[in-house]
Amino acid sequence: xxxxxxxxxxxxxxxxxxxxxxxxxxxxxxxxxxxxxxxxxxxxxxxxxxxxxxxxxxxxxxxxxxxxxxxxxxxxxxxxxxxxxxxxxxxxxxxxxxxxxxxxxxxxxxxxxxxxxxxxxxxxxxxxxxxxxxxxxxxxxxxxxxxxxxxxxxxxxxxxxxxxxxxxxxxxxxxxxxxxxxxxxxxxxxxxxxxxxxxxxxxxxxxxxxxxxxxxxxxxxxxxxxxxxxxxxxxxxxxxxx
Amino acid sequence: xxxxxxxxxxxxxxxxxxxxxxxxxxxxxxxxxxxxxxxxxxxxxxxxxxxxxxxxxxxxxxxxxxxxxxxxxxxxxxxxxxxxxxxxxxxxxxxxxxxxxxxxxxxxxxxxxxxxxxxxxxxxxxxxxxxxxxxxxxxxxxxxxxxxxxxxxxxxxxxxxxxxxxxxxxxxxxxxxxxxxxxxxxxxxxxxxxxxxxxxxxxxxxxxxxxxxxxxxxxxxxxxxxxxxxxxxxxxxxxxxx
DNA sequence: AGAATGAACAATCAATAAATTATTCACTGG
DNA sequence: CCAGTGAATAATTTATTGATTGTTCATTCT
Numbered sequence: 283x284x285x286x287x288x289x290x291x292x293x294x295x296x297x298x299x300x301x302x303x304x305x306x307x308x309x310x311x312x313x314x315x316x317x318x319x320x321x322x323x324x325x326x327x328x329x330x331x332x333x334x335x336x337x338x339x340x341x342x343x344x345x346x347x348x349x350x351x352x353x354x355x356x357x358x359x360x361x362x363x364x365x366x367x368x369x370x371x372x373x374x375x376x377x378x379x380x381x382x383x384x385x386x387x388x389x390x391x392x393x394x395x396x397x398x399x400x401x402x403x404x405x406x407x408x409x410x411x412x413x414x415x416x417x418x419x420x421x422x423x424x425x426x427x428x429x430x431x432x433x434x435x436x437x438x439x440x441x442x443x444x445x446x447x448x449x450x451x452x453x454x455x456x457x458x459x460x461x462x463x464x465x466x467x468x469x470x471x472x473x474x475x476x477x478x479x480x481x482x483x484x485x486x487x488x489x490x491x492x493x494x495x496x497x498x499x500x501x502x503x504x505x506x507x508x509x510x511x512x513x514x515x516x517x518x519x520x521x522x523x524x
Numbered sequence: 525x526x527x528x529x530x531x532x533x534x535x536x537x538x539x540x541x542x543x544x545x546x547x548x549x550x551x552x553x554x555x556x557x558x559x560x561x562x563x564x565x566x567x568x569x570x571x572x573x574x575x576x577x578x579x580x581x582x583x584x585x586x587x588x589x590x591x592x593x594x595x596x597x598x599x600x601x602x603x604x605x606x607x608x609x610x611x612x613x614x615x616x617x618x619x620x621x622x623x624x625x626x627x628x629x630x631x632x633x634x635x636x637x638x639x640x641x642x643x644x645x646x647x648x649x650x651x652x653x654x655x656x657x658x659x660x661x662x663x664x665x666x667x668x669x670x671x672x673x674x675x676x677x678x679x680x681x682x683x684x685x686x687x688x689x690x691x692x693x694x695x696x697x698x699x700x701x702x703x704x705x706x707x708x709x710x711x712x713x714x715x716x717x718x719x720x721x722x723x724x725x726x727x728x729x730x731x732x733x734x735x736x737x738x739x740x741x742x743x744x745x746x747x748x749x750x751x752x753x754x755x756x757x758x759x760x761x762x763x764x765x766x
Numbered sequence: 767a768g769a770a771t772g773a774a775c776a777a778t779c780a781a782t783a784a785a786t787t788a789t790t791c792a793c794t795g796g
Numbered sequence: 797c798c799a800g801t802g803a804a805t806a807a808t809t810t811a812t813t814g815a816t817t818g819t820t821c822a823t824t825c826t
Contacts, residue, residue, distance in 0.1 A: 286799085307809090311788060321801045323790075332788065364731075371731050399695070430707075437707035441683035443693065451685065453641070460730045465672075465679035467728035473715030475725050483717050486709035488702045489606075489613050549779095552817060563771045565820075574818065 290328045292318045297335045302386050306336055306393055333397065340394045343387070344405045350376060351412055362420030363475075366438075367467055369412060374445040374463055378456050381449045388447075409446075410439045420474070427476035429485075434474075441470060532570045534560045539577045544628050548578055548635055575639065582636045585629070586647045592618060593654055604662030605717075608680075609709055611654060616687040616705055620698050623691045630689075651688075652681045662716070669718035671727075676716070683712060 296317035300309040311332055315322040329335050354368045381388050395402045414435040420426035428434045444451050445463050454462070538559035542551040553574055557564040571577050596610045623630050637644045656677040662668035670676045686693050687705050696704070719725075 289799090310786085320799095322788080323802065324800050326789065327799075367728055368731055375733060433707045434711060436704055437711045440686050440704055441708050441711070443686040444682050462678055462682055464728045464730050465675045466683050469676060469679045469683070469715040470711055471715070471728060472725045473711040473713070477719045483710075483714045486609055486706045486713060488706050489610055491617060553819085554817075564818085565772065566770055568819065569769075 286328070289318075289320075293325060293328055293335065294338060298339050301336065301339065301390055302384065305386050306390050333394070336390055336394050337398055337401065340391055340401065344401075344408070347376065348408045348412065351409070355412070355415065362416055362423065362425045363471055365416045366413075366420070366471070369416065370442055370445065370463065370467060371460065373409075373442070374448065374459060375456070377445075377447045378449065378459070381447060406439070410435055413438050417474075424476070426474040428474060438470060441466060531560070531562075535567060535570055535577065536580060540581050543578065543581065543632055544626065547628050548632050575636070578632055578636050579640055579643065582633055582643065586643075586650070589618065590650045590654065593651070597654070597657065604658055604665060604667045605713055607658045608655075608662070608713070611658065612684055612687065612705065612709060613702065615651075615684070616690065616701060617698070619687075619689045620691065620701070623689060648681070652677055655680050659716075666718070668716040670716060680712060683708060 293314060296314050297309065300313060300317070311322045311325055314335075315325055318325075329338070351369055351372055354372055355365060357368075359365050359368060414431060417426060417428065417431050417435055417438070421428055421431060442463070445459060445466075448454070448459050452459075535556060538556050539551065542555060542559070553564045553567055556577075557567055560567075571580075593611055593614055596614055597607060599610070601607050601610060656673060659668060659670065659673050659677055659680070663670055663673060684705070687701060687708075690696070690701050694701075
């Protein structure tokens, strides 16, 4: 068992080297086999296919990334607020530098996610757990006030989406993103800190789809028909924010 | 002038029809010319190139989308909070349905943005103006408390990034996204509503890059070398959230 | 003159062929 | 039996070519 484990490791090491140097697509099984001084066929005794080697590498690196973020929790910081801020900024900086310095890593991740969607879901879940732990501790200590820890965790995670792998969404600089994130965190933290008189602010209810927008849509439609002669169906608008 | 203007409109109408039916790439200038009963060369008296026709169409649709959102403001809603919620949910639903029903529209937008990055920046800016107006009104009426309207606008807009063209980032259903967005808005609104004793919660400061993370990174590095024999440089992690 | 043409040229795309690669499996040596 | 092989095959990628398309411009209407 130990024997075949080290062989497997040898393959992973060789693959990591080649993937990060030349990229996943340009690395061939034959090359990996040669690096490990074995035949191509033998690789398949350890991995079901080429993609599975990439999945294993990605899985390990995702785990170690969360470890980096989690380590912030062990650092002697004074408040839950500070922990939260540190973790979020660490995420921004870590992923920003990653995309900046290791483009092949992004490529690998995209390939893995594109035919193992579950991979992404699990990675995000792991990350959320870190958030949840901070919120939980903050609530227990009375520093934060929230009625629903899991829901707030999801909210926090979603609201900071733009600051994970930010270059996928924007071409702002890291400094600009940091300034922006500080503003986002200011609002969020204010929403978590308890008020002097228990919290009075009710939750947001999902508005009815027909309430305001249908009013708005019909108003615009009316304005539209005034000065346009086209008879085609309204197809909507564009502009993208990825 | 009026003559050449209607010719230009004729081209736009023909292009919109073809683009939405067959897509931008599969529509040829020769076809547009035929639709307009003119020669291919004549198109170039009205547009510098094929892409500029797409830009004009996208520009108009982006403007009319903001009109739809803006119309929410004219609807008789009671509070700034409600306006904010309506606008954000309208955005989610509008863009969600757009991607669901009009895939060609997304394609067009991506093509336009990919060689006119400025287009996206301006579209986002227009959208942010709607947010800013609501925040400004809410502040004036005393319903919201914020020291810095432009900064809070940016924060609000950034925190809701995931809910514009959500399918680009996730494959959650609309209902799931709505539930999530409600949580996000709950936290944000709580951060905007004034406390009984003027606001005491200080802004988030951008943490020093070295403070917690360097501590964390070295801790993990130490743990790593314990049980791994690879000598390669740490290349970071993956997992993507688009 | 201004408006429009359509042949000409360069750039891009699609189709196909050629080469490379992933994967399998009957086989070998220990 | 187990670790490993490498030639055979299936799948994918790359290269090549021919056709299509975007764009220009000298020329023709009106």
